Amino acid sequence: MPSFQLVRFLWAILIGYGLLATPLALAAPPTEPLNIVVTIPVLKDLTEQVGGPYVRVTSLLSGYENEHTYAPKPSDLIAVRKAKLLFEVGIGLEVWVSSLVKNAGSPSLRVVTTSKGIALLRDRSDHGGAAHAADTNERGNPHVWMDPENATTMMRHITEALIRADPAHATEYRANQASYLRKLDQLRGDLNDRLTRLADRRFISHHPAWPYFARRFGFQVVGTIQPQSGSEPSALHLHSLIAKIKKDRIKVVVSEIQLSQKIPELLAKETGARVVVLTTLPGGLPHTETYLDMLRYNVLQLANALDAA
Ligand SMILES: [Zn+2]
Structure with a gap:
């Protein structure tokens, strides 16, 4: 092989290798997604919308169980032990969650109550009905996520917690939140049009x-x-x-x-x-x-x- 051909051949190999190797070498080392446990599926969806590929979310309830009478499974305890963050609604909805957190006993787990700051509605007993004052939830009705305005507050708590746990992706988390809230606003407008x-x-x-x-x-x-x-x-x-x-x-x-x-x-x-x-x-x-x-x-x-x- 003439020497100039050999040089071209070697050069081609180097370029070929370089083209393949450069993006790999420049890419940030892959980081493990944050392990997060949430109590109910609405929190899983909101967390995944903000966290994208940087979160791995497990919801304790799947969508078919009753949130008031749920009994945690052994696998729930394992999921909580692996998690860095636990998102709950609060307001006494998940009566079963505090013993789960206690049993998990992981000191680095941060529990975030996503309903913080939401103005609560009281359950009023129906006049003339069988309901009594003792039937009302003293803290207020816990089903706050059913109002999209409250879901927005919950998402803001989630975004803040993600940024605190993983500041490297703060820009992505904020951008994801903003684009989701635009979609939510659009849907609210469409639904209100239907209801007029x-x-x-x-x-x-x-x-x-x-x-x-x-x-x-x-x-x-x-x-x-x-x-x-x-x-x-x-x-x-x-x-x-x-x-x-x-x-x-x-x-x-x-x-x-x-x-x-x-x-x-x-x-x-x-x-x-x-x-x-x-x-x-x-x-x-x-x-x-x-x-x-x-x-x-x-x-x-x-x-x-x-x-x-
Ligand atoms: Zn309920």
Whole structure:
């Protein structure tokens, strides 16, 4: 081989190697994503929206369980032990989480209460119903995420916690939050447009999960099957609900996929009201995989049921 050909050959190898090797050499060493545990799926979605590839999120509840009566599994303890951050709603929603954190016993775990700063609504017992003052949650109703304005506050707590735990990606976290909140605003506008022509906005709820949602979108919860989250209603309470639905001509009962459909169906049979099954947890029903999907699904299904009634 003539020497100039040999030089060209070697040169080509060097360039070829260089083209392959340079991007690898310049790329930052891959960092392990942050291990994060959240209590309910809405927090998983919000965390993944902000954290992208830099987080690995485990939700203790999958979307099918009841958040008030959940019993942690052994695998939950392992997940909490591996986590750097734990995001909860707070307000007494996850009564089962403090013993889990205690049992995990990891000193570096940071628990973040994402409802901090949200103005709470009190559960008022229905006048004339079977509910008593003792049935109200003294701290306020915990289902704050059902209002997108509150979800925004929760996301801000999540973003702050991610930046504190992983300041190297602060720019990405802030940008992801900003782009998500634009999408949320857009959806809220679309949903409000849909609701402008809705005449009857009253419904009976299954458990007291809907006051924040109803206030934000202009619906009216006029009665609740479970006077207190996680407790079954008395026969007396059901009788008074049936009488109310008939007297006030309430057309819609909102049930939830996480709860038994027996009582809503009974109410429908007794009164002719229509049952619409919604979800308070993303992933509970098809087309509710993300928080935005769930919000859209709940508002449109309820509006359609009220229109059709
Ligand atoms: Zn609930």
